[in-house]
Amino acid sequence: MHIDLLRSGDKSLPRQISETIAQRITSGLLQPGTRLPSVRGLSSSLKVSQVTVSKAYADLETRGHILCSQGKGCYVAERDRSRQGAEAGWQDGYDDYLPRAQLWRNFDYSEVDxxxxxxxxxxxLLPLGPIGTTMAVLVNEQPELMATYGNFQGDPELREVMRRHLQSRGITLGAGDLMITSGAQQGIDLVARTFVGPGDTVYLEAPSYTGAIDVFAGRGAEMIFVPMDGDGMRVDLLTAMCDRRPPKLIYTNPTFQNPSGVTMSMPRRQRLLELARSYRCLIVEDDPFSDLYFHQPPPASIKSLDTAGHVVYMKSFSKVLAPGCRIACVAAEGNILSRLIAAKSASDLGSPLLTQRAVLPFIERQYDEYxxxxxxxxxxxxxxxxxxxxxxxxxxxxxxxxxxxxxxxxxxxxxxxxxxxxxxxxxxxxxxxxxxxxxxxxxxxxxxxxxxxxxxxxxxxxxxxxxxxxxxxxxxx
Amino acid sequence: MHIDLLRSGDKSLPRQISETIAQRITSGLLQPGTRLPSVRGLSSSLKVSQVTVSKAYADLETRGHILCSQGKGCYVAERDRSRQGAEAGWQDGYDDYLPRAQLWRNFDYSEVDxxxxxxxxxxxLLPLGPIGTTMAVLVNEQPELMATYGNFQGDPELREVMRRHLQSRGITLGAGDLMITSGAQQGIDLVARTFVGPGDTVYLEAPSYTGAIDVFAGRGAEMIFVPMDGDGMRVDLLTAMCDRRPPKLIYTNPTFQNPSGVTMSMPRRQRLLELARSYRCLIVEDDPFSDLYFHQPPPASIKSLDTAGHVVYMKSFSKVLAPGCRIACVAAEGNILSRLIAAKSASDLGSPLLTQRAVLPFIERQYDEYxxxxxxxxxxxxxxxxxxxxxxxxxxxxxxxxxxxxxxxxxxxxxxxxxxxxxxxxxxxxxxxxxxxxxxxxxxxxxxxxxxxxxxxxxxxxxxxxxxxxxxxxxxx
Missing domain, CATH: 3.90.1150.10 (Aspartate Aminotransferase, domain 1)
Structure with missing residues (x-):
């Protein structure tokens, strides 16, 4: 498919592509059911990136012009014929509550080296050997672990191990203050579905973690991005911003931040916590990387300074142990935690017990050396x-x-x-x-x-x- | 704690208990920080069930009078002292978007025989041996399965096996029309978060599956329960109800329904589908049990009749193979499915690859015999x-x-x-x-x-x- 693109024009490239294709569809040039070129194919023929084409396709899909599905590609939506695709024209008008277009969904990375x-x-670099060995022993000796729904809050033994782990890092809580989630992504999602609704103000670092942005967008939050400098989020600017729009929640990744790599200084951490206290709001402290320092250990976590349950702390073990095991720990107190547990139970009835037990001995005995x-x-x-x-x-x-x-x-x-x-x-x-x-x-x-x-x-x-x-x-x- | 209960009164028992305790708290008789009796303890001393006490505690928690957390029990909320519980008084006023009180959360089943x-x-009765053996071989021979984030939509090989499985049951779709979720509970949750919002009308059978009710309540849906008879949901009544309130979504568990055990007749299935077509809405067909018939196979699934992508079909494999593996299959078409995949990616980045591969050979080769x-x-x-x-x-x-x-x-x-x-x-x-x-x-x-x-x-x-x-x-x- 050839499309003339103006690289110096006012309109973005994705918009130019989507408008051109939309015109061809409405004019009948592209018939319902016609398969569009693959993202990779069109990006290569137009000499634009896959991001550009993905954006254009996402826009066309949102506007109901095309239907995309993984593995099958994108087709011009059909309006009034028989059988699927077909009568499925009704689907285009069926409202949803999805966040921004999921750009990456149509990507094909199979040929990326x-x-x-x-x-x-x-x-x-991951300890897959020891974790795999534990898992093999467990399925052999305690196969019933596969048959049980776990505790909604997470396996009590693993929570006790995580309690000690957090204590060694300055966070003193009970095992009852912890919850196991299927990765930190689920933890963020549970916080958002529990506490963030349409129009609620969520502050994030600029830039921030894409997975968190998607989740808050999905809840209809008003997201405000706070500039950073070498000491992390500009809490002075945030303070002024909060005067105008009080925060419902502040999301931060203060240590070796994703994506910028910046670490928030201790004074900023303290001020951020004070801000949360004066606005009676939550801080989500997403901390996958604090053990991965190269020289000095980073400043203590914000959670370790928290005396009034303002910080929901998330520690991903997936990232550093075995992403496929999907294990993260969420630490929070009082009815903030109990409400998160309620959300967890409605969302998946608890994380699988087997994978929780499979990482337990490693976290208990080998994690620090590793x-x-x-x-x-x-x-x-x-x-x-x-x-x-x-x-x-x-x-x-x-x-x-x-x-x-x-x-x-x-x-x-x-x-x-x-x-x-x-x-x-x-x-x-x-x-x-x-x-x-x-x-x-x-x-x-x-x-x-x-x-x-x-x-x-x-x-x-x-x-x-x-x-x-x-x-x-x-x-x- | 002694509470006088009027068993013949207008007020329900939970309400009587929660009001009495609330009065004692506001009057200062029960001081902040005081631990309340356990659910089990109070139910035994008042000679009421744990359900009753749990309801009362859930009500008190919602109204901010007490704080409950698993393992630690329930405490009278503190308003203005130092340290947790304490300054955490702010938490009681922190709004959430949770559904109905999660009654079961405070239960203690450890002593239930x-x-x-x-x-x-x-x-x-479960095939834990073969699935465990496969898992042990996988962690040994392909440990990298634990290291990879899976495909958001689910492992393509498992989807192909599930495609053939569904085809043998009259549902003809491509592997690209299927998505793997962490149990059917997650499938229901993804549909709700994608397509159901505040005030949207959701029809369910009366009675229905508690886990689905929680999820739709969490989205702020207007839930309407449709009476059943021996042939399942009264679609004639539903038709009249839809005239007054058009459906956004109809949730049904048509075969050996949970909890009633009733199976919907074929004519009703056809009429339900026609209704969805005329109202351009979705049917969620939750089907964990259709393989578990004792005499005749049940009528064909509603999905097998669907030609226009109105049915999102959910097949739990967790329940019948290994609940701890959390594997279910969601079948849907067109942009209904692609929007569900987007929701799945934001919710957990895809289900773990290892458990998907662990059930694959069993589903492929041994499921029918089993x-x-x-x-x-x-x-x-x-x-x-x-x-x-x-x-x-x-x-x-x-x-x-x-x-x-x-x-x-x-x-x-x-x-x-x-x-x-x-x-x-x-x-x-x-x-x-x-x-x-x-x-x-x-x-x-x-x-x-x-x-x-x-x-x-x-x-x-x-x-x-x-x-x-x-x-x-x-x-x-």
Whole structure:
């Protein structure tokens, strides 16, 4: 399909594509039932990125012009014929309560060799052996673990282990103050469904974690993004903003923040907590990375300072142990926690018992030693990535090396667009996270996020070098 | 704590208890921080059931008088002292979007020998051996399965196996039309969060599945319960009701319905689908039990009749294979499915890959043979339960034996209350599901649900005999 695109025009590329296709559909040029080109195919023929085409398709789908389904691709919606697709025209008018278009859904990453967009840890660094062994023993010796619905709040034995884990990190609570969720994503989702409704004000760092943005958007929240500097969220600005719009909830990822890598200073943590107290609101402290420091341990968690149950603290164990086990711990007190447990029970009747027990011995006995090794391995990778950046990054590209975590947040010079860069990179089998998905709405961003830990070290170095060379060519073109 | 209860009064027992305790708190008789008696303790001292006390405590918690947390019990809320509980007084005024009080949350079933309230299958009947073996092999040979986030929509190989499974049951769809969820509970939840919002009309059978009621209540839906007869939901009445209030969604469990055991006739299934077409709305067909028939296979699913994507079909594999694996399949078409996948991705980034692969070979190769054996075993149990009912059920207790499934739905004579019965039964280590939780609000019910499959056959027979004898004494008293 050929579409003339004006790269210097007022209209964004996705809008140009979606309007053109919509015209062809309404004019009858594209018949109902016609299959549209794949995202990959159209992005390649138009020389735009998959992000651009995905946005256009998401827009067309929202407006009812096309139907997309994973694996089958996108089709022009049919209005009045018989059989599926067909009579299913009614579906286009069926209202939903979904958040922003899920850009990534139509992506095809099967041919990406260097998936730098994924913030995860390569399996060779994860303790899959010991966890797998425990699981094999459990299914053999206690098969009934697979047959039981767990406790809604999470296995009491695992909660006790997590209680001790948190205590060693300055958070003193009872095992009754903890809840196990299927990953931190579910924890964020439970908080949102319990406490955030249409029009409620949620403050987040600018930029913030895409998964949290999606969840709050899905609840119809009014999201306000608070600028950051090298000490994290600008709590002084937030204070002024709260005067105008009192917060229902503040979401923060204060340590080695995703995506920026910035760590919030201790004074800011204290002030943020004071703010929550004076506004009688919740802070969600999402903390997947605090054990992954390279030099000094980061400041104590906000939760460790909390004396009045203002902080819902989320500790993901998925990310650092075994993402497939989907285990995270949520710490909160009083009726904030009891309401979250009620939401958990309605949402899935409790997380599976087997995976909870499979990670238990490792967290209890081997976690700290493992975390020390993992810190070392990640630091080595970051140093290697830093060397490559120094050597190959074109002029005008800037970055701050985070003191821990998995990600680099690169700022590109203004000129050539990130969408074109993404399209070019994909053709070389490389992907990255465009910064604009770390904001709500259509906020343009000059940043990209690169994760240096999801490949082997050698693969990471090869891919990053290739990407930086490509970036150089792109910026000079 | 002593409370004078008027058993013949206008006010319900829970209301009498909660008002008395609230008065004692506001008058200062009960000081902030005071621990209330446990649900079990108070129910025993007042000679009422745990349900009654739980309702009272849930009401007090909603009104901010007390704070409850699992494991720690319930405390009188503190308003203005230092440290947790304490300054956490702010929490009581922090708004939430939770549905009805989660009655069951404060229950203590640790001393129940005969948990007839649980609708599940005893582990000795489940294929935990083969599934456990597959899992042990997987963690050994493909440990990286624990390290990967799965596909949001579910593992493509498992979806292909499920596609063939559904095809053998008359539902012809592509693997791209299926999504894997963490149990059917999550499937219902995803539909509700995607398509049901405040004030939307949802029709359900009267009575219906408690887990679905909680989910729709949580979305602020207007739930309307449609009477049933021996052929299932009265679609004629529903048609008249829809004229007054058009449906956004109809939730049905048409085969061996939970809790009533009734199966919807084929003509009703067809008419229900026609109704959905004329109102351009969705039907959620929740179908955990259709393979568990004792004599004739039940009528074809509503989904198998659906040509225009009106039915979201949910098939739980958890219930019949391994509840701890939390695997269910959702079948839907067009942009109904693609919107559900978007909701799934925001809710948990996809179900764990390992458990999906662990059930795959069993579903592919052994399920049908296993289902035949399971039907036989359940039928034997139901026959044993039926014999005991005939022999020991007191006059005035009535029931219909369902043609399949796990549950009996007993109607008790009007006179003595079900709450008192529940309290008595608990003292003998027996529990059952009181019928009123199968409706929204405070609808009184003369029914109770008993599951005959979650114990060993011998245990079930012993417990049921004991319960029926107790019921006889209760009704004569």
């Amino acid at each position: 260097y998936p730098f967009h994924l913030a995860s840890i390569h399996s060779s 975390a020390a090794k993992l810190r070392w391995a990640l630091r080595v990778r970051q140093e290697a990535a830093a060397r490559l950046l120094k050597q190959y990054a074109p002029a005008g590209v800037t970055w701050q090396l985070p003191e821990g975590g998995l990600n680099l947040w690169l700022q590109l010079p203004e000129s050539p667009g990130i969408e074109e860069l993404h399209a070019l990179a994909e053709r070389e089998g490389i992907s990255f996270l465009p910064g604009d998905v770390c904001y709500a709405g259509d906020m343009p961003s000059r940043h990209i996020r690169i994760c240096y830990s999801q490949l082997t070290q050698e693969g990471m170095e090869r891919g990053l070098r290739q990407f930086l060379l490509l970036l150089g060519r792109h910026l000079c073109s | 005969y948990p007839f309230h649980l609708a599940s299958i005893h582990s000795s 289902a035949a054996k399971l039907r036989w075993a359940l039928r034997v149990r139901q026959e044993a339960a039926a014999r005991l009912l005939k022999q020991y059920a007191p006059a005035g207790v009535t029931w219909q034996l369902p043609e399949g499934g796990l549950n009996l739905w007993l109607q008790l004579p009007e006179s003595p209350g079900i709450e008192e019965l529940h309290a008595l039964a608990e003292r003998e280590g027996i529990s059952f599901l009181p019928g009123d939780v199968c409706y929204a609000g405070d609808m009184p019910s003369r029914h109770i649900r008993i599951c005959y499959s979650q114990l060993t056959q011998e245990g079930m027979e012993r417990g049921l005999r004991q319960f029926l004898l107790l019921l006889g004494r209760h009704l004569c008293s």
